[in-house]
Amino acid sequence: MNRLELPFYSRPAIELAPALIGKILVRRIRRKVFRARIVETEAYVGAHDLACHASKGRTNRTDVMFGPAGRAYVYLIYGMYDMFNIVAGEIDDPQAVLIRAAEPLDAWEADLSGPGKLTRALQITRADNALPVTNDRLHLLDNPADRPRLAATPRIGIDYAREWKHELLRFVDPTSSALSSRFGLDASQLRGP
DNA sequence: GCGTCGATGGCA
DNA sequence: GCCATCGACGCG
Numbered sequence: 164m165n166r167l168e169l170p171f172y173s174r175p176a177i178e179l180a181p182a183l184i185g186k187i188l189v190r191r192i193r194r195k196v197f198r199a200r201i202v203e204t205e206a207y208v209g210a211h212d213l214a215c216h217a218s219k220g221r222t223n224r225t226d227v228m229f230g231p232a233g234r235a236y237v238y239l240i241y242g243m244y245d246m247f248n249i250v251a252g253e254i255d256d257p258q259a260v261l262i263r264a265a266e267p268l269d270a271w272e273a274d275l276s277g278p279g280k281l282t283r284a285l286q287i288t289r290a291d292n293a294l295p296v297t298n299d300r301l302h303l304l305d306n307p308a309d310r311p312r313l314a315a316t317p318r319i320g321i322d323y324a325r326e327w328k329h330e331l332l333r334f335v336d337p338t339s340s341a342l343s344s345r346f347g348l349d350a351s352q353l354r355g356p
Numbered sequence: 357g358c359g360t361c362g363a364t365g366g367c368a
Numbered sequence: 369g370c371c372a373t374c375g376a377c378g379c380g
Binding site for chain 3: 205214216
Binding site: 219220222223224238239240241242243 | 363366367368
């Protein structure tokens, strides 16, 4: 498997988010390497997207989203949880993909079934904000043998975003048992066998 | 299993 | 006064 390099991330969030399902997240903490298979993401598609933080304008917090793709956008929510995103799109077009859930690999026991739980277990914090996600301590691997089924649903926790709350911008591997709890999958959103 | 609530801090 | 959340708690 090969490390995903910066050009991989340089595309619209609506394309990057489903492309990240099945990819391997690699985190090194001191000497140990932890790997996890991404099973749930959300796309935040630009300044016109009322759920995207950049819709409020360019601030210290959202600045990284206006920069080049492939950098981490990590912010604190509810005073307690860091949210891990990867910047997508082009410079000055603020887009990002939130990594919401993953399955631990290599017999590593962890609950990564939610964006706050994932960052806590992997010790991803605001200290990682604006770092390219191509470094030795934090990066992704392609996983070409993994061809997950995909399902799309509305995004979680953005009821304030008016018409945008209905957009199908959350992507999951519907066969995973590690989707963010209470929002696993709506049976009505599955189709096919 | 479900709904409800509070923790807790940065931000506009 | 909000939050791109989570775990505890009360149900029955």
